[in-house]
Amino acid sequence: MNQQIRDVSGFKVNGFIALGVAIAVTFFAISQLSSVIETSTQLLGRSLRVGDFVNLFTGMEDGVAELGALLGAILIAVVIPSVSGFLTVEPNQAVVLVFFGRYVGSLREPGFWWTIPFTTKRKISLRVRNFNSNILKVNDAQGSPIEIAAVVVWQVLDSAKSTFAVDDYQEFVAIQSETAIRALAIRYCYDAPDESDIPSLRGIPDEIATSLQEELQARLEVAGVEVLEARLSHLAYAPEIAQMMLRRQQAKALIDARRQIIDSAVGMVDEALKRLSKEHIIDLDEERKAAMVNNLLVVLTSEQYTQPVVNAGSLYA
Numbered sequence: 001m002n003q004q005i006r007d008v009s010g011f012k013v014n015g016f017i018a019l020g021v022a023i024a025v026t027f028f029a030i031s032q033l034s035s036v037i038e039t040s041t042q043l044l045g046r047s048l049r050v051g052d053f054v055n056l057f058t059g060m061e062d063g064v065a066e067l068g069a070l071l072g073a074i075l076i077a078v079v080i081p082s083v084s085g086f087l088t089v090e091p092n093q094a095v096v097l098v099f100f101g102r103y104v105g106s107l108r109e110p111g112f113w114w115t116i117p118f119t120t121k122r123k124i125s126l127r128v129r130n131f132n133s134n135i136l137k138v139n140d141a142q143g144s145p146i147e148i149a150a151v152v153v154w155q156v157l158d159s160a161k162s163t164f165a166v167d168d169y170q171e172f173v174a175i176q177s178e179t180a181i182r183a184l185a186i187r188y189c190y191d192a193p194d195e196s197d198i199p200s201l202r203g204i205p206d207e208i209a210t211s212l213q214e215e216l217q218a219r220l221e222v223a224g225v226e227v228l229e230a231r232l233s234h235l236a237y238a239p240e241i242a243q244m245m246l247r248r249q250q251a252k253a254l255i256d257a258r259r260q261i262i263d264s265a266v267g268m269v270d271e272a273l274k275r276l277s278k279e280h281i282i283d284l285d286e287e288r289k290a291a292m293v294n295n296l297l298v299v300l301t302s303e304q305y306t307q308p309v310v311n312a313g314s315l316y317a
Helices: 015-045 050-085 159-164 169-187 205-223 239-278 286-301
Strands: 086-089 093-099 102-107 111-114 119-125 129-132 136-139 145-156 225-237
Touching (some): 015 086, 050 086, 119 159, 129 169, 169 225, 205 225
Antiparallel strands (some): 086 111, 136 145, 145 225
């Protein structure tokens, strides 16, 4: 089982202070070594004798030169490797520190820092990013082929997880996002009748976005990624059924329009009959009422303008 590595703060020292100390130590070491080199140069300028070298390292000022040379060499040997500990951290950036294969922490605070030398420094961006998925072709809950795509807004929350838990966290986000979009499309149908309570991709966009974000967050948690927003950017029927679905939508729209026209026409006819009866304008028997209702409905529900025919009465009436 893989060990869970979580983001912890790494060791750091202000880089300018560390740089000043390194420069001071370097000058001190150089001054110690320069005195020994100067003395050696004077001896080399004369005839070389074994006793001169013995006096140089053992007898001169009770071994002070020997200690100075040793101290200078040690300081130089310490300062040179310490240069590898300097690094800069930019805003919204994390630097993951690995010391000989062991994770020792992450640096998030921007600035110039000094940390443990010989550490491998991996920079991870913490900026907000967008992932725009490709248009995917998938069957919805009713088996109809549809085209769907989404935009995912995300950022790295745990730099240690994004570095060590997955191989490539950016590729991981891309693959898992498309997998979540496919899973979402399979659970819902593209559209549902108006009178039904069945949720659909087109009918409840806000709930669909929330559901997609929650599923993505569950999938990307292992990579230390936070999903800020996920929303569908493309939703349509596949080309092979698009024309058929368009005709169905047009027929449905036509039926709804005719239903509304008929409901309005019946209401107008009912209102006209009630006013004629209430205000005693004319008394109609059932046969004449039926004829009037028929004529009014024909006029009100007709798709073309009607031409009225006026009955002027019979010549022999």
